[in-house]
Structures are given as C-alpha cells and as structure tokens.
Amino acid sequence: MTNQPIAGFDVSKNFSDMCILSPDNKVFARMRVHHNISDFRKACSLLKEAEKEFAMTPIIIMEATGHYHRLLFHFLKNSGYEVIVVNPIQTDSIKNINVRKVKNDKVDAYRIAILYRLRELKPTNTPVEAILDIRNLCRQYYDISDDCTAYKNKLIAILDELFPGFNDIFGNIASKTALEILSTYPTPEDILNAPKDMLVEIISKASRKGLKWSLNKYDKLIEIANEVKPLFIKHSSSNVLLNTVITLIKTFQDLLKQIENEIHKIIANNPDYVGKAIELLDSIPGIDTITAATILGEIGDFSAFKSPKQLVAFFGIDPSQKDSGQFKSSKNKMSKRGSKILRRVLYTTAMANVRKKCNKELFNPVLFEYYNQKLASKPKKVALVAVMHKLVYIIFAVLRDQSPFVLRTPEEHKKLLVLKALQQRGKTA
Structure with missing residues (x-):
C-alpha cells in the first residue's frame, strides 16, 4: 500500500471530478475540473498544496474514458505528475462498496483513489502517441x-x-x-x-x-x-x-x-517499436497491414500482458462465468468485454485461416485441420471461436518472442517446447 497522496479523477465529457486522498485515506480536497486551461491550473494548485502538506508528490489515477481523458492526461503529465490510466471495468468492481446505492462523480473519484490505494487497480501504460x-x-x-x-x-x-x-x-x-x-x-x-x-x-x-x-x-x-x-x-x-x-x-x-497512407507514414516514422510490431503481426496468415495496425493500436502497450489468457480476456473472447453457490452454469458465452474492433478483425482473420485461397492452397493448414476437427463435435460458431483463441495465442507468442510467425504442426511445436525446457534446465544446472 503506497503512502503517497493519491488524486482520483472521474472523467466525463465536459468536466472531471478530482478527489485528493491524504496518506491516511482522508479526503484532502475535492474539485470539479472543467476541461479548460483555467480549471486545469486550479487543479494543479490543489495538487501542489497536497505535495507541500505531505512532503510527497501525489500520484494521479484516472479512467481511460474514450478520448475525453487525453487533454487532462497530457496537461498533468507535462506538469510533472505521474499519471496512471486504468480500465473503467476495473473501477466498476467497487461500485457496491457501500450498503446504500450511491452513484455520482464525486463518489466515483474517491473510489478510484481508494482502489489504487488497495492495489486493486492494474495500471494501463498509455501507448506512445504513434500508437x-x-x-x-x-x-x-x-x-x-x-x-x-x-x-x-x-x-x-x-x-x-x-x-x-x-x-x-x-x-x-x-x-x-x-x-x-x-x-x-x-x-x-x-x-x-x-x-x-x-x-x-x-x-x-x-x-x-x-x-x-x-x-x-x-x-x-x-x-x-x-x-x-x-x-x-x-x-x-x-x-x-x-x-x-x-x-x-x-x-x-x-x-x-x-x-491507409497516413498509417503507413506513422509506421515508416516509427520503425523501432510500431514498425517492428506490425511487421511481426503481418507475418501471421490472414493478417494484413491494416489488421496488424488495428491489433497494435487496440492492444497498446503489450508489456501489460503477462500471459496469453490475459490477452484473450482483453480481446473479450474469454468465457463469462455464472456460478453462485451450488449453481454451476453449463452455458457460458463470450464475455465480450474487450474491444469490438479487436473481435471484428480477429473474426475475419479466423475466417481466412479456415478457408482456401483462389489457387486451392490453404492459408494455414494447421488451423484448417484444427477447425475441421472441432466441427466434428461442435457447432460452427463454437469451432470458429476455438480458432480465434488459437490466433490470440499466436499473436501473444509473436509479440512476446519478437519473432515472425512460423507454421508448425502440433507435434513439431511440442518437440520445440521440450527442447526449450531441456535447454533451460541446462542453464540452471
């Protein structure tokens, strides 16, 4: 638990509510910050008062609310503050912290600050401007x-x-x-x-x-x-x-x-990270430059994902759970909590991987066979979602290893994993 003062911002279209918490979690100051330069400067003055009072610079937490948070984010960032952007889905988890049902911007700003204090919020590193x-x-x-x-x-x-x-x-x-x-x-x-x-x-x-x-x-x-x-x-x-x-x-x-031309310009001007990532994604069958750019743009900072399951959840194709007491649901659907555009491009990529080209060649023989195996016992939509899961794992591996996609059969992949495990043991021995 951090001992620094924390400023929670609940971002809306025309204004944001700020709540500054002291190190002992008492409300130090509140302010409704309209999105103009005058209120931005007043908010900074309150933050400086908190810094002077507690001899520590406040950490700023705000929700990623479309594009509405960007002006405030850049202003505070340029003013020298550490600004952490979080997913709004995470902040919803504390909406029922009180017995009474209370929902307003002042309360939400306080809850955002408390959630970070309790280490319940995972920071989302804001992508570079190019992304x-x-x-x-x-x-x-x-x-x-x-x-x-x-x-x-x-x-x-x-x-x-x-x-x-x-x-x-x-x-x-x-x-x-x-x-x-x-x-x-x-x-x-x-x-x-x-x-x-x-x-x-x-x-x-x-x-x-x-x-x-x-x-x-x-x-x-x-x-x-x-x-x-x-x-x-x-x-x-x-x-x-x-x-x-x-x-x-x-x-x-x-x-x-x-x-398309503007996207290509951005890629050309940022070859180290953006260009490299899109080149890697482009190596996956069924993914072109626009699709790769869409995936990178929506994912943002890939380092925030520690496992392929986290990326699957971000895509919103993980199963939702409906369990309560002794009840165990047997009909779980996709959560669909992630980006709609990500699921859209993932769906079209999956469709390409289970089809044949004009010359009757397969885009991806391994996924084509996997899809047809699933069709033997599953409905078409379920089989296609299984292919989408496989593709997310491929995307994760390509970006994690910083290595282009290589088509391997399941048997070849298992042998490679065994070889890597043996090499790892040799290094630690």
Whole structure:
C-alpha cells in the first residue's frame, strides 16, 4: 500500500471530478475540473498544496474514458505528475462498496483513489502517441468502411431495377471499373448506344487489364444489356440516386486510401517499436497491414500482458462465468468485454485461416485441420471461436518472442517446447 497522496479523477465529457486522498485515506480536497486551461491550473494548485502538506508528490489515477481523458492526461503529465490510466471495468468492481446505492462523480473519484490505494487497480501504460494515432485512424477506417458497405448495398438495390444483371459481370460492384462504367453509361440502353471503342477504353483504363480482358467484359455487358432491356424500369429519380450513391462510394474509398497512407507514414516514422510490431503481426496468415495496425493500436502497450489468457480476456473472447453457490452454469458465452474492433478483425482473420485461397492452397493448414476437427463435435460458431483463441495465442507468442510467425504442426511445436525446457534446465544446472 503506497503512502503517497493519491488524486482520483472521474472523467466525463465536459468536466472531471478530482478527489485528493491524504496518506491516511482522508479526503484532502475535492474539485470539479472543467476541461479548460483555467480549471486545469486550479487543479494543479490543489495538487501542489497536497505535495507541500505531505512532503510527497501525489500520484494521479484516472479512467481511460474514450478520448475525453487525453487533454487532462497530457496537461498533468507535462506538469510533472505521474499519471496512471486504468480500465473503467476495473473501477466498476467497487461500485457496491457501500450498503446504500450511491452513484455520482464525486463518489466515483474517491473510489478510484481508494482502489489504487488497495492495489486493486492494474495500471494501463498509455501507448506512445504513434500508437494512439494508429488506434484513432483504424477506428475511423472501420467507421468509414461500414458506411461505404452500406452505400454499396444501396447501389446494388438501385441496379436491381435500373440495370438487372450488372452485378454478375463484376465481382466487386464498387470496383473502379464498375463505377466508371455506371457513371458514364448507367442504363442498358446507354450501354447498347455507346461506341464500342469508347466503352472498351473506359474498361481498359479503369481496370488496367489487357485488351482481351476488356473486350470480354464488353461482350458480357452487351449480352446482359440486350437481355434485360425489356425489363428496364427507369424512374425520374434513378440517375440522381445512382450518381449520388456512386459519388459517396468514391468519396469513402478516397478517404480510406488517405487513412491507409497516413498509417503507413506513422509506421515508416516509427520503425523501432510500431514498425517492428506490425511487421511481426503481418507475418501471421490472414493478417494484413491494416489488421496488424488495428491489433497494435487496440492492444497498446503489450508489456501489460503477462500471459496469453490475459490477452484473450482483453480481446473479450474469454468465457463469462455464472456460478453462485451450488449453481454451476453449463452455458457460458463470450464475455465480450474487450474491444469490438479487436473481435471484428480477429473474426475475419479466423475466417481466412479456415478457408482456401483462389489457387486451392490453404492459408494455414494447421488451423484448417484444427477447425475441421472441432466441427466434428461442435457447432460452427463454437469451432470458429476455438480458432480465434488459437490466433490470440499466436499473436501473444509473436509479440512476446519478437519473432515472425512460423507454421508448425502440433507435434513439431511440442518437440520445440521440450527442447526449450531441456535447454533451460541446462542453464540452471
């Protein structure tokens, strides 16, 4: 138990409540700190009074509350104080410390300070600015990606009436080639009236494919246009709706590209930690640069995780427990207490590892076999969650050992563990 004065901060959107505890756990001072420079300076004055009173610099504890804590965190950090950021889930554990149900910001600030005094809070080392920037960029990336997907679905709905069958010609309706064609020739009638050389040039230029590929797509477009022309339904608003949706999709795609470029810049400017970690994560099958950046951004400081089980819990794929007295629950679900984005990228990575590539090769033969073994006795979702668990253990091992992923069978992995154990015994003998 630390004997230093402790300042607990309960962070809200526009203000934070501060409670300073003396070394004997009495309330030395309270203050509502509005998020402006004047109140920040007043808070620092109170902290200096506590430092003078107890001849020790206060330790500051605050919750990681979205982005709201960042201004206050940086101000206090730059003022020379040790600031520890904790997970809000941990501070919830003391909400019922009193018999009466009391929930307000002043009480929460006191509880945060008490929890740290009792060593019930585990500090979360705030990631370096580069990782925070990556985290924010990746979260924005997925928000925009979701919006883009929504408008892709709207485009498909419009084409179901305006140009049935167009979707079958292009694997990706939002590809540059498809969007360029629709922008210039949006209806079957427009396609049939378009000069062949102009349409082939648009296809060739947008796709960057050869003439043979472009002519093949042209022939399919003409075939579909002739086939669906009698079914063509044109409304007065059709072209406006189509152009609006296409413009929005292109805008979203440009924004996603800008975010990708900015992430690559941050990686290039921080090769020692950020670049190295993303390179290691990128070596795992099914993980690309954006996925690796997302994982790193959400995890932050990897040194905070001492075991793969802790990382599994952080991902929120650990089983929740519902036991009370003699009751033992047999239907435990995922806790889902971690980052939603982490589970999202982990799910897509797991799906990639249990599928085959276009050339019929496997992304990860070991996980593919493991998944199919699980399917023999488990539902599909349960089997996939088991694969997700394996992937988290792989992520932990790669970051812990600072070594790229190497595909090994379970037998090979066991032999390696035995060899390491023997080597360790030889060193301690």
